[in-house]
Amino acid sequence: MRINNLDRYDDRITVKCNLIRAYPILQDFCKKHMDDRFYLENGQAVSPRDIIIRELISNTLIHREYLSAFPAKVIISRNEIVTENGSKAIYEGPLDLASFSPMPKNPLIANFFNSIGRADELGSGSKNLLKYVRIYSGEEPSLIEGNVFRARVPLVRNSKSFEIDPLVSDFVSNAINKKGYVTTVEVRDALGIDHKAAQRELLKLVSNGVLLAKGNTRARKYIAVSKDQ
Incomplete structure (x- = not known):
């Protein structure tokens, strides 16, 4: 987490454990440093922050290229959260979240995470990310495919939104x-x-x-x- 100290870290964790244990550790760390924001969907309160974190963390753990020496990172700054992940890229460049067709990189891991309720079906994650980032900050996320996969989520609230008690x-x-x-x-x-x-x-x-x-x-x-x- 880099907000006050941009050269080093204000807070950090290093996660070296299995994927099941890593998921809640990373999730809790992100929740600790991201504001939650009120949103009603069909009369029910939902947390755009929690959905965004879920999609970013599950994507990082499921679709990582585990033969790559590049360490997976989740970096939270004042204005954005960025994930970086080793990848076996079929395509290089920005992805169009509204229309691209995802390719499973680790289908066994993806199916397992889906069966325990920590991921949805292939392709739904990018749609959720697009929808709830718009709700959370009024902006859009960006995904860039390559040998290092990068996801960027703006955290700054739309200037036209009002702060609510x-x-x-x-x-x-x-x-x-x-x-x-x-x-x-x-x-x-x-x-x-x-x-x-x-x-x-x-x-x-x-x-x-x-x-x-x-x-x-x-x-x-x-x-x-x-x-x-």
Whole structure:
């Protein structure tokens, strides 16, 4: 992890163990140094950060060229997370995440990770990465194939997004999970803030594309934006 000390590391781990043990160690390290961000999908709170980490770590472990002497790396900086991995490249250059057809490099490892729930079917990882990086930072990831495979995920939030009070995020998520909507009065009373402050927080979630306002001012309810909207 390089944020304050760009010449060395602010924090680091070296992982030398089997793939099953390596997965949670790398996952926990990334979670430690990446902000989590509130997002509702079909009325359920999901973590774009956790999905991004899952796809990056599983890709690093599954598709690595294990005959290569190049050490696999996961580097977190202030603005991005980058993975570097030895690879047996069939193609060299940037990959179009929306259209490329992946080739299995270690099918036995991929099938095993799929069977224990730590990876999805081939090709779904790149689609998940594209979708949830857009949600997380408002930008797009890049994958560059070669003898060293590099994945880059921007971590900087889209400048048009609003920061949301975590207490508001948690309350809104729980309320929508229970009954499908939340109101300004409920946020006001639950958090002990004035009516206008509660309304501002909900409107931020609307502006961020998380909530949708339904009804007129007095009877207005806020519902989750579905992924199809």
